[in-house]
Amino acid sequence: MAESPSALNLTVPEFSAAMTGERPFRLSDYQGKTVVLYFYPKDNTPGCTTEAMEFRDLHPQFQAANTEIFGISRDSIRSHEGFKAKLGMPFELISDPDETVCNMFDVMKMKSMYGKQVRGVERSTFIIDGSGKLVKEWRGVKVPGHVEDVLAFVKALA
Secondary structure, eight states, X not given: OOOOOXXXXXXXXXXXXXXXXXXXXXXXXXXXXXXXXXXXXXXTXXXXXXXXXXXXXXXXXXXXXXXXXXXXXXXXXXXXXXXXXXXXXSSEEEEOTTOHHHHHTTOEEEEEETXXXXXXXXXXXXXXXXXXXEEEEEOSOOSTTHHXXXXXXXXXXX
C-alpha cells in the first residue's frame, strides 16, 4: 500500500483509479497542473450535491488558474455517471469502492449518523501542485464557503 501523503510538501505517490469519462485517473497525467481532490461521502446527498454544484459553478475560474478538479467517493462509476450528468458537472469523478485512495489520504473515519457509529468518508479536500507535492489540505470540511476558500488558495498558487 502507498504511504499517506498527509504531511504537507510531501510528494503524493503515483496512483490510478477508475474514473468517469471512460478512462482511468492517473495522477501523473496532470503533471504541471494544480489538482484539487475533494473527497465526499455519497452521490446525490444534500451536502455532497451542494459541494459539487459549487465546484461546477466555479469550474471556469479553477481552469483559468491551471487547476483540474476531481471528486472522489466510494460510489460506483455508474452512480458517478448519473450524478455527474444530473448536475452537469464539467469535471470527472473518481470511484474508490475498495477505499484504496481514501486510505492513502486517511479520510475514512468513524462518524455518528442518526445516533449510530458508522465508518465513512470524512469530507476533505487536498491540493496537489504541478510537481506532485501536497501543498494544502482541509479535513472535516463544512460546505458553506469551502469551494471559495479552495479557489482563493489555487489562485494564490498560480
